[in-house]
Amino acid sequence: MSAAPELVIGVLLPDLLGTYSDAGNAVVLAQRARWRGIDAGILCVTADTSPPAGCDLYLLGGGEDAAQLFAIEWLARHRTLRRALSERASTFAVCAGLQILGTTLTDVQGRCHGGLGLLDLTTAPRRRRAVGEVITRCVLPGVGLLTGFENHRGATTLGIGVRPLGQVLSGVGNGVPPASRRPAGRTWPVGPSSGGGIEGAVTDRVVATYLHGPVLARNPALADYLLSRVTGQGFPDPDPPEVPDLPGLRRGYLSPTPPRRARFRSHLKPW
Amino acid sequence: MAAVRGWARPPPMRPARLVSSPQFRRGWWTWVAMRAGLAAGWLSRRLGLGAGVIIRGRVTLALCPSALSRLAAGRRVVLVSGTNGKTTTSHLLAAALRTAGPVAHNATGANMGDGAVAALAADPDAPVAVLEVDELHLAAVATAVDPAVVVLLNLSRDQLDRGSEVRAVAAALAGALSAHPDTVTVANADDPMVVWAATQSPRASTVWVSTGGRWNGDATSCPRCGTTLHGNGDRWRCRCGLARPAPHWVASEAAAVRDRHVIPVGLRLPGQFNLGNAVTAMAAAELMGVDPRRAAAAMSLLPDVAGRYAVVTYRERELRLLLAKNPAGWAEMLGVLDEARPLLVVVNAREADGRDTSWLWDVPFEEIAGRPVVAAGEHCADVGVRLTYAGVEHATVADPLAALALLPTGVVDVVANYTAFHQLRRRLTAAGGESTR
Incomplete structure (x- = not known):
């Protein structure tokens, strides 16, 4: 067997949390690391294996409701992995991944399930599914605008232990309505990070978002931020020449017209 | 609208002579709605708006909401x-x-x-x-x-x-x-x-x-x-x-x-x-x-299916037209593509395709490396980024007909998703592409 790679990216439960193609994030991270001369490997950890606790970065993707509950149970069962997630490794979680790392998760039938508790946030169902393009301004240094596609029914309220990943410029995001649109006389969860046009959640170990795309394929600066956090190296060049189509892709998604149209059309659909 | 809905009910009595005709058994109003639909479809085709199939059905259904069960009876x-x-x-x-x-x-x-x-x-x-x-x-x-x-x-x-x-x-x-x-x-x-x-x-x-x-x-x-x-x-x-x-x-x-x-x-x-x-x-x-x-x-006699698997000659290139619109479809299509043959991938993300292009990342595009590849369509940049990360050398041109010019002459595989496929077929027909099969 050859020497172990310098950077190991563990994709957790791609068989259950692979509905929205978020495993592409691992491909992006590994390739960008290799372009910088870092030997990176991807480890797919399916539900029928016992998970390794030694990965540098763990990825969780989006999945269907039944799979999500199974994933919580699976992660809670594997204690060494859980300890690695909370004490040592970095985690990048998308959509269902964000929800299962929270403290509680209420399903569509109104049943409340406990999450993994790695992130101080709770998720309850929205009345209508949030589907469409999203643009946010990321709070992480040097990352800038984020583009992605959201497709979820969660309204996520952040506690004081986490910061939002970004400010929503278009789209829904965490799904608690912004202050200006809240009906008068009703109390909403209060506090600096309790929704109001925000998206995702960040702690010093975890970056979580609702954005698909895959989000790291559309936002190389976020991929490089994660890589530099895991490897401790800085990457000054956010857009290396290796991906010639990226500027065109970002121009297309960050120009204001197409996402708005997509959002409007999604409201017209009866299902 | 309410008045029109009221008319949609068939008359309770019908002359015995007309009962023998299946069209009249379905009710005279269904027949009128059907004729109106056919007329709308004809008009749509004449005005060059499309094939006129959907408008035909929609007009019939608008006039007679129960048309589907009446026509199927x-x-x-x-x-x-x-x-x-x-x-x-x-x-x-x-x-x-x-x-x-x-x-x-x-x-x-x-x-x-x-x-x-x-x-x-x-x-x-x-x-x-x-x-x-x-x-x-x-x-x-x-x-x-x-x-x-x-x-x-x-x-x-x-x-x-x-x-x-x-x-x-x-x-x-x-x-x-x-x-x-x-x-x-x-x-x-x-x-x-x-x-x-x-x-x-x-x-x-x-x-x-x-x-x-x-x-x-x-x-x-x-x-x-x-x-x-x-x-x-x-x-x-x-x-x-x-x-x-x-x-x-x-x-x-x-x-x-x-x-x-x-x-x-x-x-x-x-x-x-x-x-x-x-x-x-x-x-x-x-x-x-x-x-x-x-x-x-x-x-065994069927040569193609609504243009899928058809072979069209266009500017010294023999295009094999294939449709794949999701990872499962692509997984099947990769088995049909010829390893040595140039490939044009055309992807749109309109309503009928699904707006989210994430699915491209579940297609094992790594398998197509080694042949000339061009990414085209309204979301060619998404395809291009995916191909780069898959290690596939390619060119990116939004217009699929212009993209063809970058590929060698001879037989070319073309894989497009739903609206991209229909758009390309229409444009090939308009540009004088000849179906050779």
């Missing part, structure tokens, strides 16, 4: 549904059933209620109808037409923004089948989602077909209990008891095997998945009273 209807292969299978089945008599068929792939109405109105006297139906519309269409046979091909993720998660689609199909206990289902035994949907109804009678599909990325967790499924393809089971049923028909090596009888199937359409589609069509044809050998002979 008295006919034996087969509904073909699933994520991939609906159009191909319904074409194969229609070809097989035409050996026994006229068949109404929504051949253009307009697969919602309006397309079904247009197809039935176009052939008002055909005693048999084959209707391809979008999986999200199966319940509504089945309620209206009371089908004799429902064909369920496969269920995988497609247009997640529009539809819903695969399991929810399977649950809706299960509900539709339970509501029609006398309908016989022809279902794919290799697809756990399909098996789960088809076995929900206790009174269901099902003919199982093993199609031998390549994709199982959407069924690694059990649709019934959510845990991991063990095995795939022709051997899978879950500890909750959901397991692959023993198939009545098996697609294998250019033949259909039915109860140890081997029936050769020589198709002009490429790929194992089309053999699976053909064997499924043979099972349905047998239920409709057509001998499987006769069905196989009729299906």
